Amino acid sequence: GAVVSQHPSWVICKSGTSVKIECRSLDFQATTMFWYRQFPKQSLMLMATSNEGSKATYEQGVEKDKFLINHASLTLSTLTVTSAHPEDSSFYICSARPNLGGGHQPQHFGDGTRLSIL
Amino acid sequence: AQSVTQLGSHVSVSEGALVLLRCNYSSSVPPYLFWYVQYPNQGLQLLLKYTTGATLVKGINGFEAEFKKSETSFHLTKPSAHMSDAAEYFCAVSESGNNRLAFGKGNQVVVIP
Numbered sequence: 001g002a003v004v005s006q007h008p009s010w011v012i013c014k015s016g017t018s019v020k021i022e023c024r025s026l027d028f029q030a031t032t033m034f035w036y037r038q039f040p041k042q043s044l045m046l047m048a049t050s051n052e053g054s055k056a057t058y059e060q061g062v063e064k065d066k067f068l069i070n071h072a073s074l075t076l077s078t079l080t081v082t083s084a085h086p087e088d089s090s091f092y093i094c095s096a097r098p099n100l101g102g103g104h105q106p107q108h109f110g111d112g113t114r115l116s117i118l
Numbered sequence: 119a120q121s122v123t124q125l126g127s128h129v130s131v132s133e134g135a136l137v138l139l140r141c142n143y144s145s146s147v148p149p150y151l152f153w154y155v156q157y158p159n160q161g162l163q164l165l166l167k168y169t170t171g172a173t174l175v176k177g178i179n180g181f182e183a184e185f186k187k188s189e190t191s192f193h194l195t196k197p198s199a200h201m202s203d204a205a206e207y208f209c210a211v212s213e214s215g216n217n218r219l220a221f222g223k224g225n226q227v228v229v230i231p
Binding site: 041 | 127152154159160161162163164167208217218219221222223224226
C-alpha cells in the first residue's frame with residue numbers, strides 16, 4: 001500500500017519549453033502533497049506544499065510563477081516548470097501524506113523526475 | 119524551526135559488519151523522526167519512523183533506530199551489512215502538527231565485499 005506514482009521519470013526538452021510533472025497517490029487520498037528538488041549528491045530541498053482545493057504554499061526563494069502547482073483532486077498534484085532553462089535541470093521528487101490512519105503519517109515518495117533542459 | 123545533522127557524507131562498511139549512521143536533530147517541540155533510503159535515480163523509501171511510545175524502533179531490512187531525547191539523537195543501526203544496503207540514507211524530522219520535513223544532508227553507504 002501507500003504507492004505514489006510520478007510521471008514522467010525522465011524528460012529532456014529545449015530551453016523555453018514548459019514541462020508538467022504529475023504526482024498521483026494510487027491507493028490513498030492525500031489532501032497534502034509536497035514537491036522537492038534534489039541536486040546531485042545533495043539532500044532534498046522542499047519547494048512547496050501542495051494543498052487540495054487551495055493555493056500551494058511556497059518555500060522562501062522559490063518562484064511561484066516559475067513553478068506552478070495544481071492540486072485539483074485528492075489523488076493528483078501537478079508541477080509545471082514554466083519557460084524552463086538549463087538551470088532548472090534537476091531531479092524533482094513529490095511526496096504525499098495519507099489522509100487516513102491517525103497520528104502522524106509519514107510522507108510517501110514518488111520515484112522522481114529527472115529533468116534536463118538543453 | 120527544525121533541522122537535522124548527519125555527519126560524514128560517505129560511510130564505508132564491510133559486508134557483515136555493523137552499520138551505524140548518526141543523526142542529531144533540533145526541534146522546539148517533540149519531534150517526529152524518520153529514516154529514508156534512496157537508491158540511484160529513485161525516490162525515497164521509508165525505513166522506519168518514531169512518533170511516540172517505544173524509543174527503540176524497528177524498521178524494514180533489519181534496520182532499527184533509537185530515539186534519545188537527552189542526546190537529541192536518532193541513530194540508525196543494522197547489525198550486519200549486506201551488499202544490497204549500499205544506498206543513500208536520509209534522516210528527517212518534522213514537528214507535531216507540522217507536515218513539513220527537514221532532511222539531513224544524507225549518508226552515502228558503501229558496502230565493501
